[in-house]
Amino acid sequence: MCYTNLIDRIEKRLIKELKLKNTDYGEYVVEIQNRFRHVKTHLLTPVQLDFYNRIALKFTERAKWYEAICYPVLNHPLEKLRDEEEDSLLDELIFLFRECEKYADISKKTSDDENSEAFSFDMVSNKGTNFRTQTFVLREGDKKRSAELEEKINEILSGDSNVDVCTLLKILDKKLGK
Numbered sequence: 001m002c003y004t005n006l007i008d009r010i011e012k013r014l015i016k017e018l019k020l021k022n023t024d025y026g027e028y029v030v031e032i033q034n035r036f037r038h039v040k041t042h043l044l045t046p047v048q049l050d051f052y053n054r055i056a057l058k059f060t061e062r063a064k065w066y067e068a069i070c071y072p073v074l075n076h077p078l079e080k081l082r083d084e085e086e087d088s089l090l091d092e093l094i095f096l097f098r099e100c101e102k103y104a105d106i107s108k109k110t111s112d113d114e115n116s117e118a119f120s121f122d123m124v125s126n127k128g129t130n131f132r133t134q135t136f137v138l139r140e141g142d143k144k145r146s147a148e149l150e151e152k153i154n155e156i157l158s159g160d161s162n163v164d165v166c167t168l169l170k171i172l173d174k175k176l177g178k
Contacts, residue, residue: 003079007063010070010090017094025062036100040107047072048103051096069093098133105135115140123173134176 015023022028033056041049050072059065070078073092074085081089106118120135138146157164 003063006078006081006086007066009086010066010093011062013090014093014097018097025065029058029065032097036104038107038111039100039104043103043106044100048096048099052100055100072096102133102135105133109135109137113137113139117143123169123176125169125173 011025014020015028018032020028020031022031036052036055039052041052044052051069054068054072057065057068059068067078070081070089070093073089073096074081102120106120110116110118117138118135119138120133122133153168157167
């Protein structure tokens with residue numbers, strides 16, 4: 001019964017954190033797989049790729065799917081999970097799903113233009129600013145204008161990396177807040 005309860009807790013957190021529309025295993029697994037189907041796998045690290053491939057596995061048994069996706073996080077079978085590892089497992093699972101979401105978004109937004117550059121990031125500050133992951137694409141046609149703007153900005157930066165980066169982040173914070 002403890003093992004079933006563990007799977008239930010993992011499932012509940014996954015549904016909540018990923019804001020899944022479906023709560024039935026058979027439906028939300030398809031929803032997750034569809035969400036990540038655009039990922040360009042060559043962008044992923046080996047651990048992310050292993051995790052990504054396990055997401056795509058089709059199991060009729062819910063527990064088998066969770067065992068598969070948890071293995072890259074634990075490096076051992078889920079059945080051997082120690083109580084003190086559970087919180088870490090949940091956090092790391094959500095982190096890996098978020099990373100796959102970023103790569104799915106980057107892959108979708110750059111699929112029509114391989115020469116474009118995509119940037120995906122989260123921003124958090126101690127002043128309460130917290131933006132969920134956002135992805136921006138610099139299209140080939142805008143690269144020259146961007147390079148000119150970058151040159152102008154570099155000319156006025158102070159040379160103090162900390163001040164420069166914090167200033168640029170404050171500018172981003174204001175731009176993203178609009």
